[in-house]
Amino acid sequence: MAKEVQSQFQEEQQLVVFRLGSEEYGVDILQVQEIKRMLDITRVPKAPGFIEGVINLRGQIIPVLDLRRRFGFPAAERTPDSRIIVVNIGDLVIGLIVDTVLEVISLPKEAISPAPALVTGINNDFLAGIGDLGERLLIILNLEKILAVDELGDLQEFGQQLEE
Amino acid sequence: MLDKSQYLQQFVEETREYLENLNNILLQWERQPEDKGMVQEVFRIAHTIKGMAATMELEEITILSHHLENLLDHVRQGKIKAEGSFFDLLLASVDALASLVQGLERGSTPGKEEIAPLLARLQGFGSGQARSSGKEGEQALSLSFNEYEKKVMARAREEGFEVFQINVWLQPDCLLKRARVYVILRSLEQLGEIIKTVPTVEDLEEEKFTDHFTVVLICRAGEEAIRKTMEGLAEIERYELLALAEPAAPAASSRSPAAEGSSGTKKKTKDKDRMSARQTVRVGIDRLDQLMNLVGELVITKTRLEQLLALHTGSEIEEALKGLGRISSTLQDVVMQARMVPVAQVFNRFPRMIRDMAKELGKEINLVISGEETELDRRVIDELADPLVHIIRNAVDHGLEDTAARVAAGKPPQGRLDLLAYYEGNSVVIEVKDDGRGISLEKLKEAALKGGFITPAEAETMGEEETLNLIFAPGFSTASQVSSISGRGVGLDAVRAKIESLNGTIDVETELGVGTVFRIKIPLTLAIIQALLINLGPEVYALPLERVEEIRRAEEVAIKSIQGKEVITIRGEVIPLVHLREILEVAGEAEGRGEDFLVIVQTEQQRLALLVDDLVGQKEIVIKPLGRLLTRISLWAGATILGDGKVALILDTDYLLSGSNVGREVS
Numbered sequence: 111m112a113k114e115v116q117s118q119f120q121e122e123q124q125l126v127v128f129r130l131g132s133e134e135y136g137v138d139i140l141q142v143q144e145i146k147r148m149l150d151i152t153r154v155p156k157a158p159g160f161i162e163g164v165i166n167l168r169g170q171i172i173p174v175l176d177l178r179r180r181f182g183f184p185a186a187e188r189t190p191d192s193r194i195i196v197v198n199i200g201d202l203v204i205g206l207i208v209d210t211v212l213e214v215i216s217l218p219k220e221a222i223s224p225a226p227a228l229v230t231g232i233n234n235d236f237l238a239g240i241g242d243l244g245e246r247l248l249i250i251l252n253l254e255k256i257l258a259v260d261e262l263g264d265l266q267e268f269g270q271q272l273e274e
Numbered sequence: 275m276l277d278k279s280q281y282l283q284q285f286v287e288e289t290r291e292y293l294e295n296l297n298n299i300l301l302q303w304e305r306q307p308e309d310k311g312m313v314q315e316v317f318r319i320a321h322t323i324k325g326m327a328a329t330m331e332l333e334e335i336t337i338l339s340h341h342l343e344n345l346l347d348h349v350r351q352g353k354i355k356a357e358g359s360f361f362d363l364l365l366a367s368v369d370a371l372a373s374l375v376q377g378l379e380r381g382s383t384p385g386k387e388e389i390a391p392l393l394a395r396l397q398g399f400g401s402g403q404a405r406s407s408g409k410e411g412e413q414a415l416s417l418s419f420n421e422y423e424k425k426v427m428a429r430a431r432e433e434g435f436e437v438f439q440i441n442v443w444l445q446p447d448c449l450l451k452r453a454r455v456y457v458i459l460r461s462l463e464q465l466g467e468i469i470k471t472v473p474t475v476e477d478l479e480e481e482k483f484t485d486h487f488t489v490v491l492i493c494r495a496g497e498e499a500i501r502k503t504m505e506g507l508a509e510i511e512r513y514e515l516l517a518l519a520e521p522a523a524p525a526a527s528s529r530s531p532a533a534e535g536s537s538g539t540k541k542k543t544k545d546k547d548r549m550s551a552r553q554t555v556r557v558g559i560d561r562l563d564q565l566m567n568l569v570g571e572l573v574i575t576k577t578r579l580e581q582l583l584a585l586h587t588g589s590e591i592e593e594a595l596k597g598l599g600r601i602s603s604t605l606q607d608v609v610m611q612a613r614m615v616p617v618a619q620v621f622n623r624f625p626r627m628i629r630d631m632a633k634e635l636g637k638e639i640n641l642v643i644s645g646e647e648t649e650l651d652r653r654v655i656d657e658l659a660d661p662l663v664h665i666i667r668n669a670v671d672h673g674l675e676d677t678a679a680r681v682a683a684g685k686p687p688q689g690r691l692d693l694l695a696y697y698e699g700n701s702v703v704i705e706v707k708d709d710g711r712g713i714s715l716e717k718l719k720e721a722a723l724k725g726g727f728i729t730p731a732e733a734e735t736m737g738e739e740e741t742l743n744l745i746f747a748p749g750f751s752t753a754s755q756v757s758s759i760s761g762r763g764v765g766l767d768a769v770r771a772k773i774e775s776l777n778g779t780i781d782v783e784t785e786l787g788v789g790t791v792f793r794i795k796i797p798l799t800l801a802i803i804q805a806l807l808i809n810l811g812p813e814v815y816a817l818p819l820e821r822v823e824e825i826r827r828a829e830e831v832a833i834k835s836i837q838g839k840e841v842i843t844i845r846g847e848v849i850p851l852v853h854l855r856e857i858l859e860v861a862g863e864a865e866g867r868g869e870d871f872l873v874i875v876q877t878e879q880q881r882l883a884l885l886v887d888d889l890v891g892q893k894e895i896v897i898k899p900l901g902r903l904l905t906r907i908s909l910w911a912g913a914t915i916l917g918d919g920k921v922a923l924i925l926d927t928d929y930l931l932s933g934s935n936v937g938r939e940v941s
Contacts (some may be wrong), residue, residue: 154907
């Protein structure tokens, strides 16, 4: 019994599905900490352009990133459907602003194909793969790459300098 | 299995502490290898580790500490002499134990083969040296004091006397031992008061002893005087002089005994105070963080309550609010104190590091540590370790000369490195001071010119301090050769960045041929500050109040222009004007200009007049980190959560100047 459950887990990936513009995207549910309605966002002057600002998440200050801006899409009005997906990547907690969160799905591993040179409008590096949902296609994101900004590289360098 | 993992973290932490302690005791022992008390101490710790590891079924650690224990037992029995390579082996074993413990934390299980070479050395050492064992009957007489003697000693210490234990070995061919003892005791009595001898004075007078005895002396004369006296006496084969450190008092100070030993003075470490059951509880730093956050929230809520109730002025409400204020500020203090740990925690690692470096570089270095009981926030101490390592490495590698160069320069052959900590106002200062060759300003300028950090014109006009500050420039290096220890042209800028991220400052003083001092200043309390909240359009920002000098209505002050830059004049002083709205790119135009305020702030370099839309007021705010992604933006010292739950950023006024932000051109 336990074995069956385990193998089932291994063959499926659970994804949080959200929408940006007309496309649907997925992120690994294991990286998602929580999904919040829009909160007050405080602008951070001098921050990299795609950082929308910071929010107060139960007393913790969390940076928020506008995925539209990160992907170079035109900006959109916030609507009551707008959400902040709070994700954990490594030891980084960050909020991602999306147009709307649709559902959580389990996708068999074989329904996910490696990122093709497909016209998705976003940088291929950001893709972890494409999910086949029958009539729909799901763009599965590689969050590490999306957050791999220059600032992060600098920080690691800084740590190394100190070690030396 | 579940049981074990539950205790593993505790085991790791405790063993770490033991190992750190062991390291320090070994270093001290190496300096005074005759001290038999040290063997006991080291043996006891090895034994404790073995016991704990066995309980946890950690085979490698058990075996290694068991072998260590065996070796130490040989020393106890006088079969092996504690000298030279013996200490290298012991220190290597401690390193091996430390890395085994570290492995545990990472979840890796080391193979026995990894420690096999070391085990072989430990065993081999025992049998190899056993033949050259020391003389029989040389074991130090163990001393124990009765209550009365302890009291006498405690009183004496209070009054500024020191307590010494003097172990004396008479020459075996000494004829009139009784007379000799009499002379020795009389001579010592000239210096102070003898409170005890082993054997007793009666036994000594009746010659009821072989050829050695022990005297406990209370005096003010100091070690040197005793040595002088002892060396002036005949028929003494040898003697040992030990300063008896304070026994673990009930009101045990936080002073770490291990660190005390490392301060270069010859004190006997009696590390009893950690062993005796103290009334303490081990609490994870994350829990303290949580507590700290909650106290922060409490302060915020209190502030908010004050805002809400400002309209309802009633004496009862006011009184209750005041009470709440008192309680929350006391609570805040208590929580802060709970997080404070002595800097000894980071200082402790340096004696070993410096010993190893000195050996590698062939230098003689006397490390003098003081003020290690000075306390700082635990988080800060953790953060300080790396910068300090860096500075100390620099000092040992570049600052201190080797013995030949020192002698040639007419200096004592042994280099001196001071590591000291002390309180200064609301800050803690940590100094790393060497008596080495100092930093040549000329060479600094040369290197800066070569590296393109400054122009020849700048080099001409640069003052001393400015020149010295070049060493903190990113990528700057003067090291003519790269060694394995330091000098790769990276570092001091990173050190400064780190210190500044802790709200601290670092500066350096140097004198050619005399030495260099690095001085790090860190605020005692980091988490909560008084701030001035200001408005720019709809946005709220916080300015640390300690930087605010005065506030003026903008309409009262005339804005002039000097060399095309906007300035104001207050009491004759010309102060650059900063349009904060522009620097922070606040959307829209300020309306109703007459209402604007000028906030005069002191920055590291100069005064600035910040033009702001409005003042919100003075508040106690909790500083929260902006997180890794944003800490690189030096303009922000952090953020805080306001009474309404919104986030306000805290301006670091020192960085307003970076970039051409000041005094916009008057068009």
